[in-house]
Amino acid sequence: MIAQPKASHFVNGDWMEDTDGAVIEVIYPATGAVIATLHEATPAVIDAALAGAKAAQGAWAAKKPVERGRILRRAADLIRERGDALARLETLDTGKPLQETLVADWPSGADALEYFGGLAPTVTGETIPLGGDFAYTLREALGVCVGIGAWNYPSQIACWKSAPALAMGNAMVFKPSEVTPLGALELAAIFIEAGLPAGLFNVVQGRGAVGASLVTDARVDKVSLTGSVPTGRKVYAAAAEGIRNVTMELGGKSPLIIFNDADLDSAVGAAMMANFYSAGQVCSNGTRVFVQKGIKAAFLAQLKLRAEKIVLGDPMDMATQMGPLVSAVQVDKVMSYVNGAVTQGAQLVTGGGRDGMFVQPTVFSDVTDDMVLACEEVFGPVMAVLDFVDEDEVVTRANDTDFGLAAGVFTADLARAHRVIGALQAGTCWINTYNLTPVEMPFGGSKLSGVGRENGKAALEYYSQIKSVYVGMGPVDAPY
Secondary structure, eight states, X not given: OOOOOSOSEEETTEEEOOTTSOEEEEEOTTTOOEEEEEEOOOHHHHHHHXXXXXXXXXXXXXXXXXXXXXXXXXXHHHHHXXXXXXXHHHHHHXXXXXXXXXXXXXXXXXXXXXXXXXXGGGOOOOEEEETTEEEXXXXXXXXXXXXXXXXXXXXXXXXXXXXXXXXXXOEEEEEOXXXXXXXXXXXXXXXXXXXXXXXXXXXXXXXXXXXXXXXXXTTOOEEEEESOHHHHXXXXXXXXXXXXXXXXXXXXOOEEEEOTTSOHHHHHHHHHHHHHGGGGOOTXXXXXXXXXXXXXXXXXXXXXXXXXXXXXXXXXXXXXXBOOOSOHHHHHHHHHHXXXXXXXXXXXXXXXXXXXTEXXXXXXESOOXXXXXXXXXXXXXXXXEEEESSHHHXXXXXXXXXXXXXXXXXXXXXXXXXXHHHHSOOSEEEESSXXXXXXXXXXXXXXXXXXXXXXTTHHHHTTEEEXXXXXXXXXXXXXX
């Protein structure tokens, strides 16, 4: 299977190649086959992308918002029309099974484009009466935005970042992960077909050095990163040198709290979705599953039974429920956490093995708060089950982390559900469900999990700025 694009980059409305850039081999995780060969962006490519974005942005911002929105909605329609082909490309790029990519990746991206396309014309300022004088506010574009994507949801992330940016009149230069670089190129071509003027969404490929060149360029007004905390620290610091706006969507070690009165079937299902979907490669996963002692045995018994029925295999087979991890590096990392948990005394309930790039759905019980498995982000299909006695205890333990991306609570007592959620230090929370992220709802974290929000009306605030205008209606009263 070959997924070779026309060129490595998409700049100023067309494909662009510069073979002087270092080679990037795109590997299909399920087989290890090289399905495409790209080149990193050279300084010339980076300059062309930023110059084109800078030149195109002003005219785009001057368009009526409804005109900008119309183009985004056309792009959403094109994505939906090509859903099968785009899902297959996403599967080749990431290794995720078609069962997922047909419903969760590009469809979520199309939803974002449609949502922000419709929202764009509704963004208005306000008037402020000041006696005889008055003031008014305008919400304006920031300018040129840089988007840096992660490898786990490459096409969705490209849409989630570009949709609010473009809706508000910005231009974007997007650098996908070098591990999964293909989807963003398709999005750039779709934008042009939908009528987006050239230069407003450019895609350049590369590793960290390319990202650093983008983040530190004087032409850049905003940086939006999805990635790890270590990468976030570097990008945030670099952006701060130029006093640039930032959105940081980083990692997590999120708690999922299950009380004795929870619906057991739903709680087990949610815990599995919060750890095994996308082979566990999801930043918001509820990887610390706190189960109240009264249902611990029943929970683990049902979890083991259901986890061992998960079908691993060919991602292109619709019967496959879990695919391989994205890379050999990731497999080794995940297995080191599995082996470490055994060494530290956690009880292996199920799984724990690997077959090439595939890691079994793995569950550990009797995990304690100080174990590495309970403290660090694994980013693989490995669930840590911890038990607890009462509400106050579990809230304290759940908050005892440097992360604050997500949290979930399962209970039949809705008063307790809202009370616990109110006490948890996390930016995105769920009650009696987990990991549902509709584009209408803001998504993001607190503490080391990031700053800013993606999706929802809140995202528009991070891709725009307020201009205040005071209007004097009479003569100036000067004391001089």
